[in-house]
Amino acid sequence: xxAGTTTRxxxxxxxxxxxxxxxxxxxxxxxxxxxxxGGGFAGATCARELKRRAPDARVILVEANPTFTACPFxxxxxxxxxxLRAQQFNYEALDGMGIxxxxxxxxxxxxxxxxxxxxxxPVLPYDRLVLAPGVDFRWGSPAGYDEAASQRMPHAWKAxxxxxLLRRQLEAMEDGGLVVISAPPNPMRCPTGVYERxxxxxxxxxxxKPRSKLIVLDAKDSFPLQRLFQAAWQQLYxxxxxxxxxxxxxKVVSVEPATNTLVTDFTTHKAxxxxxxxxxxxxxxxxxxGVADRTGWCPIDPATFESPLQQNIHVIGDAAISGAMxxxxxxxxxQGKACAVAVTALLAGETPSAGKLINTxxxxxxxxxxxxxxGVYQPVNGQYxxxxxxxxxxxVEAPREMRAAEANDAAAWFRTITVEVFG
Amino acid sequence: MRAAELxxxxxxxxxxxxxxxxxxxxxxxxxxxxxxxxPTSPKAETRVPRLAGRKSTDIVAAMQAFRSGQxxxxxxxRIAKGFSEPEIRAIADWLGAQQ
Numbered sequence: 165x166x167a168g169t170t171t172r173x174x175x176x177x178x179x180x181x182x183x184x185x186x187x188x189x190x191x192x193x194x195x196x197x198x199x200x201x202g203g204g205f206a207g208a209t210c211a212r213e214l215k216r217r218a219p220d221a222r223v224i225l226v227e228a229n230p231t232f233t234a235c236p237f238x239x240x241x242x243x244x245x246x247x248l249r250a251q252q253f254n255y256e257a258l259d260g261m262g263i264x265x266x267x268x269x270x271x272x273x274x275x276x277x278x279x280x281x282x283x284x285x286p287v288l289p290y291d292r293l294v295l296a297p298g299v300d301f302r303w304g305s306p307a308g309y310d311e312a313a314s315q316r317m318p319h320a321w322k323a324x325x326x327x328x329l330l331r332r333q334l335e336a337m338e339d340g341g342l343v344v345i346s347a348p349p350n351p352m353r354c355p356t357g358v359y360e361r362x363x364x365x366x367x368x369x370x371x372x373k374p375r376s377k378l379i380v381l382d383a384k385d386s387f388p389l390q391r392l393f394q395a396a397w398q399q400l401y402x403x404x405x406x407x408x409x410x411x412x413x414x415k416v417v418s419v420e421p422a423t424n425t426l427v428t429d430f431t432t433h434k435a436x437x438x439x440x441x442x443x444x445x446x447x448x449x450x451x452x453x454g455v456a457d458r459t460g461w462c463p464i465d466p467a468t469f470e471s472p473l474q475q476n477i478h479v480i481g482d483a484a485i486s487g488a489m490x491x492x493x494x495x496x497x498x499q500g501k502a503c504a505v506a507v508t509a510l511l512a513g514e515t516p517s518a519g520k521l522i523n524t525x526x527x528x529x530x531x532x533x534x535x536x537x538x539g540v541y542q543p544v545n546g547q548y549x550x551x552x553x554x555x556x557x558x559x560v561e562a563p564r565e566m567r568a569a570e571a572n573d574a575a576a577w578f579r580t581i582t583v584e585v586f587g
Numbered sequence: 588m589r590a591a592e593l594x595x596x597x598x599x600x601x602x603x604x605x606x607x608x609x610x611x612x613x614x615x616x617x618x619x620x621x622x623x624x625x626p627t628s629p630k631a632e633t634r635v636p637r638l639a640g641r642k643s644t645d646i647v648a649a650m651q652a653f654r655s656g657q658x659x660x661x662x663x664x665r666i667a668k669g670f671s672e673p674e675i676r677a678i679a680d681w682l683g684a685q686q
Contacts, residue, residue: 213619217611494623501619509613519616520669524623524662537660540617540669554669558661570661576633577624583623583631 205229206481209500297447
């Protein structure tokens with residue numbers, strides 16, 4: 165213990181001596197320190213790309229959970245098509261690249277001192293901070309829906325135990341039961357994911373419990389890929405799946421977990437299984453860092469993903485306000501790379517230029533029936549907007565072979581992106 | 588003392604030079620998004636082709652054929668339409684130069 169203290173003191177003394185000897189500009193050019201908070205598709209991508217582009221930089225990834233559980237394809241876990249372990253990844257590859265890993269929650273960010281405080285361990289100073297905290301829920305909306313209620317009425321909107329809970333409830337339900345999904349307003353993580361989930365639950369019910377029914381109560385009047393989903397539902401799940409839009413009393417205003425009841429303005433639905441996906445906002449650490457605005461989300465400069473609210477802090481992934489880009493894993497991955505390029509340029513004293521980004525979201529309507537929505541985006545007036553004439557959905561009319569090809573593409577995409585980010 | 592001072596200064600200069608040399612050229616507009624589906628890692632099992640190190644002219648030709656609808660596609664037709672000829676050439680050159 166004493167020896168350690170002495171060594172530390174000696175080290176500090178040496179550092180201070182070196183400081184005294186050197187002119188300030190040279191000191192500022194020491195190894196750049198970049199801290200990334202959040203190890204999902206955005207953060208883990210960004211950390212890797214930063215280390216690739218700037219091998220001398222000290223890149224530290226702060227992530228509370230040493231096991232990452234991916235949301236894309238987790239609707240397949242809910243409906244028994246795949247196992248949760250197929251969704252799970254670790255950070256060994258990042259460790260092998262020389263990225264520092266801190267598996268503890270970040271509790272405080274001081275933008276003036278440029279430090280990240282962890283729940284335990286050293287305070288981390290940074291030159292640039294990248295926040296990729298994903299989403300958190302607006303607990304209390306619908307009324308009565310809090311964290312305790314989610315143990316009875318799972319959201320399953322962060323993959324893991326919640327995914328398995330919803331699966332067990334579906335498995336335990338008797339044939340003839342009513343399943344209700346409550347869908348939140350925009351902006352939300354994975355805006356097509358609700359309708360993929362409804363589709364795959366309908367597939368599960370049709371094949372296992374055909375006397376059952378599924379109702380989607382929606383706080384929105386429209387959703388992406390709507391025509392394609394609805395046409396496929398008509399064809400595959402007639403009479404089984406009912407979508408109730410906002411304008412038809414679809415918004416759930418309160419829930420009663422004890423009785424598994426969902427209440428809209430005019431109707432009370434008593435469910436056998438209730439999946440309540442609550443309204444969302446940027447992950448809590450974004451608020452603590454002062455980079456979230458009154459909407460609860462984080463504005464960014466599209467060229468750098470830097471926050472206009474706090475210098476030297478960048479926000480990527482679901483937490484960021486990225487205009488027309490959906491909050492998807494593909495978008496998070498694309499933004500993670502773009503942000504790493506920008507941060508590397510900034511550290512080298514260069515001015516990054518904003519470029520185009522791509523997003524591709526696949527949805528499964530059935531295990532062998534895939535559809536997609538694609539976008540190409542460019543920054544206009546400080547926000548990402550759709551490039552006209554590009555992007556769009558799969559064709560409304562298409563042979564089943566094309567739907568099967570897109571289901572295969574979806575699976576290939578998941579394998580690729582998880583290898584690229586975690587493999 | 589002077590020797591130590593020199594050594595520290597030299598080390599800092601070396602780090603500076605190393606830092607500058609390490610910064611790879613930034614990918615052109617749109618190019619960084621490709622590896623969402625087109626793997627850079629040999630470990631990914633997919634029929635989607637790897638693009639790194641391909642002949643730039645082949646990538647340009649493929650993109651043009653997707654854009655015109657000449658090559659049937661699931662998503663690449665919709666993506667290719669978002670890029671101009673010069674953008675496609677820049678992306679193809681950059682991908683072609685990757686290892």
